[in-house]
Amino acid sequence: MSKLTIAEVSKAFSTTRAVDSFSLEVADGELVCLLGPSGSGKSTLLRMIGGFETPTSGEIRIDGEDVTRLPPERRPTGMVFQSHALWTHMNVFNNIAFGLKLRRLPAVEIRQKVEKVLDLVGLAGYGKRHVTQLSGGQQQRVALARSLVLEPKILLLDEPFASLDQHLRERLREEVRDIQQRLGITTLFVTHGQDEALALADRIVVMRDGKTEQADRPEMVYREPATPFVAGFIGSMNLVSGQVADGVFTHSAFRLQVSASPGSALLAVRPEALDIAPANAGQGMAAIHRVTDFGINAVVDLSLPDGTRLKANVPDARAWQVGQPVDLVPRAFALYRDDKILLRS
């Protein structure tokens, strides 16, 4: 059992609070993605778990043991860095075996463990290669193998695929997920790529300004974002601020019946949940600004009379022309007030 507990952890750099009273429990074998924009504190949090930064306050426990003040070399964690951080004066075998050698394991056991982990990451037979002779993807596999060979209780991955191309990134994240599930290792994965988080995670923690915005299963984070920030950060989202009066949300010509108390509100509608229909009469709620055909579907850019832009996904581009007046019919939407959910439909 390897459980990670982060309790009220904060980290301040001079006047900036990079992480602010952050708490999280990661269950044994769970893969949690820390997702957020640059500067949201996700990497700082990961580095605190790895022991490379010391929290200003709070506590980090692994299987109940307080590791908050332990240096990295004494923590049961393994970290994979964004830049691979391989030692270029060593070959693949020595890069992976270094940690085992420091633990003074017998040479035969070291060889067996290294060969096993090389096989696990799909690099069997690469031991004698120099790391500079490997591709970016292979180098990242070596970095992963270097961490896995020590059988850490917690695996930490800090944007490990950020420097790789899209195709390789997709392939490697599937492989990482397979390996993680096979080993059942508790894993924290930092990324600013929402697709990566949605594809990999058992749970996503969306961070902003060092705090948790939402921590939930990927489908919940996508379908039921807790705050306007999460709504805007995950996937494509139309965000329209307006007023609710007499059960009607209004922004420019866009009107929508809602069961909400009067006052200002922010409407969130995903493009795939926004239907459009030819205007019944006159100008309609919006005009079509552009139609982009992707073959399997199309994206219609809409312009409200005040210039606000929205997007709607439609199955067939041919039914819509630029300049055509349309009415907007959200099938599913959320309404936020003061950064909190007001209504979900």
Add this chain to the structure above:
Amino acid sequence: MTSGSESGTKPGRGLIGLLLVIVPVALFAWMTVWPILSGITRALSPEQPDGTRALSISNFAEFFSDPYSLANLGVTLWTCLVTLGLLLVICVPLALYLRFAQGKLATYVQTMAMFPMFVPSIILAFAFIRVLGPNGSVDLLLNAVGLPKIRSPYLTPWGPVIGLVWDNIPLTVLILVSGLGSVTNYAIEAARDVGARPLALFWYIILPRMWTSVAVVVSFTMLGLFSAFTLPYVLGPASPEMMGPFMQRTFGDLRDPDMALTQATVTMLFCVAFGLFYVRAVARNRGK
């Protein structure tokens, strides 16, 4: 379509390149290669009683059979090795600190480490005499508190060592810090992550990456020390003396240019060895 002149070498380019390098190459040949060849030739062809010159190694035989010359060569090698050892002992920790420390203190330390670069050797020598020489500042301070005088290193083999160490600190630190630039913070953190403590970190991660810089320091310092003149001349003992003052005295005071050239050739052979060491270190680094 790409024309040949665009994709390949333009006609006449080789000639322009040759013209650009011909001046420095000619100067090098005239001011370095020619004097070397001429000096070696003269050292190997001593003047015979009848005034002619004949090929012989008698000058070298004389040098290597003369106890005083050998003592001078010995003290030069001793000074070089001790100075180099002290430089590495002082400068490696200093360079490590400057590479990994942050903040104002590191900036001050760096400024102080570079300071000797701006002090001419002759001023350094006289400052040394005023501080560590007989009746210098240290002696005066000790006397003021009723303590006995120090045994001054002035005019002992340690005099040039102290001066040369001080003089060579900036270049050594610069070369080592530059070498440490290839050790990334991520590489250090990755090593700590797999369990490396400070000593293992230095031995297995940092040292292999700065080995080329250490090799460059060794060769540069040895080359510089062998040709050192001012500090050994002013601070060193009269006998035995380092090769620099020895050559000058043989040439100027004893008016024996052939023997001075022989001493220079012997000195050059040692320098060539360290030069080759430098070339090999740089070539190995490029090959990686």
